[in-house]
Amino acid sequence: MGSRRRKPIQRHGPQRTPRAFGQLMSLAGIAVAVLLVSTMGVAAFVVTHLAGTAAANSVALDDPGELPPDIGAYEGGFNVLLTGLDKCEKDVAHLFGKRCSDKEQSGKLNDVNLLVHVSNDPRRVTVVSFPRDMMVAQPECTDENGTVHGKTSRAAMNQAYGRGGLNCVARTVAELSGQKVTFAASLTFGGVIEITNAIGGVEVCLAKPIDDPNTNLHLTAGTHSLKGLDALNFLRTRHGLVGGSDLSRIGNQQQYMSSLVRKVTSAEVLGNVGTLLHLAQIGVQRSELSDNLNPMRIAQVGLALKDVPPSDYVFLQYPVFDDPSNKSRVIPDEVSAEAMWTAIAENRPLQVTHQRGAQEGVVDAPGQTTAPTAPATPTPGATDGAVDLPPNVKGQNADARTCSNGNGR
Template identity: 40%
Template sequence: MSGALDDANRSTVARHADLPTPSAFSTLFRLLGVALAAILVSSVAVAGFVAADVLNRVGEGAVTLEDDVEVAPPSLGAYPSDEAFNLLIVGTDECGEVSTKILGDRCAQSDQGALNDVTLLVHVSAAPRAVTVVSFPRDLGLEVPECEREDGSTASGMSKGRINEVFEHAGVSCVAKTVTDLSGLPVEFAAKISFDGVIAITDAIGGVDVCVAGEGIHDTLAGVDLPVGTHTVSGASALAFIRTRHGVGDGSDLARISNQQQYMSRLAKKILSAETLTDPSKVLRLMDTVADNIVPSESLSNALTLTQLALALKDVEFSDFVFVQYPNLTDPEDSDKVVPDYDAAAPLWAALIAGEPITLAGDVATHRSVELATPPPVDEPVETATEAPEARATLPPEISGQTLDQETCSVGVQAE
């Protein structure tokens, strides 16, 4: 790897002109964002310094973040318990040797720069630790600040640019700066991954069990034919599952996003499970794959830093891992695009900045695409002398999402 990977104009990229919706690979980025974060900040703690040679490779080609946020110095032990931190995951549509074989003519040397088809902000609160993962729609139109590129040149700001074009505009650092301006949260750490990296990490993880309800998923366009029940998907079958649009919910792209959330949560659970984290060979294989397939920020390029972040997360309960979609409204200038719903997002950012754990009030999904696998338990009041309940911020119903401890099933339909 080298810093040249951030020069999007010299990359082999996937063509988007004929694609009205995100490709299977770009949707997989969204799903693997949390998985990548989990690998970066969880598996390291298990492998420890036995994997120092692998961890040191993570720093190759590290990029500089323009907003030089102060972070705790690398040291033994967990990241300081009184400090929160934020990790930005940027998934780009650059093609490599493996993805070119799969995508064929969609990959070509082009003057078009690489897009950040997936942008995820992973927020980890100060102790008691909680994790919130915010996914930004790829077609979100928002203000983009003036940024400094890796080569030292200046990229002008834009009053309204699509978030998935910011990487092409000025690199990972500018994506981080844009997210900070939108959220008010500093981005201390960042990592970029491309198509081939996604494929490699998927292969290293193995299969994922997914649940299908409704009429079963039958979508000939996506190549999915799954009856009602639980199925293990991997490789091509996983790509087909997360790519299906007409086979779930109301057939909309927003329905597909919620369907993908089921896959994302189950994938993250598998990485965080004892099955994975107590198997040193599996952990090292995952770490080795990550080391060869990400470009980190300089702040994330130290083995001790990775270990600190890992130890900070080792005791987080699944109920305190929350996945949310950034709230948005239809763009009045283009009905195929969206713009920020600032009013709905304000309580989310306020809670994260204040270090308050959050409670979801919105639906687990949009457009009837997934449902809870089992109904939530009904708590019967018990009069006992207990401590006062922890104060939590309840998000508005406009924000949909789920916690890691919730099991969902995709509501399949018979696609025409």
């Protein structure tokens, strides 16, 4: 792949493609795993063997800000945009049948969008999921064919990539959130299968069975260790969950992602250099990276994350209301969102106050009867005391245990 030319900013016209299967988890898992490679003393391998691939798959961002020589020099921390695409790669297309038959439409929708905020001192990681069906304003963008898509006050979040590639997604997220996107990466279908196989599976909990013929996922209630295609189908499912919506799926994905963080940060993964190298290869080869996210910068981010405990990883859903003009869409809850961003910027422990309803994608696991709680003792160096998030901000931290609210009996 080293002979490939550097890609221009990817841009496409809005298209309909197969729905996303939850690249969320592979994005976070690959990011954490790849970045942690540096802590094993193999950064030289990443630089010499993967730098060419990373450069070939790079995309320029309009306004990533000035890059200091070291990650620690970012005042207030930094943000990484992780985007999952419905792209049918040749080596996995046979797993999806007719879903991958339309070659013109594959890979045009950014159906998973995460803004990962890494704070400075103390280090905390907050991952905010932006619902794909949220109607938002989007900037003027130009697609790969040179077609200009004018600024719009109302478009689905998952249309941004089709309007102008990864850079257009970054600009849309930045304008909506008011947060600067420092780095960005997009990933494709194959990463989920490869990452879960590489780490030996991820444990998930089902409060009720999942029966979803759309993804061919049929799981009994209880605990399962999923990898490969089974993990992929678990992340894709929404019809297999109570509620059957994309918001239900986000909650289910956060359960998986919390378990994934616990697994990736364990000695089982971090102590296996071969596994880390494999994860690094998956992350770079299955990714499209912003051109400022080179392997050495990835190694720096890894060093920034290596000592963050699972209790300081918090997964949140951007708050929304139902769209009064379209019941299948949602619109931003700007007041709750502003309070959420303010709390994140203060770098205090975050207290999720949202109480899960019966129609949500997950329920509390046995023994956990409340929403995820912040640590009782503030981390030294932080502003004292936890901050309560608005009730409309859903989420959990990686220490919280939840179970899928399946549609079966």
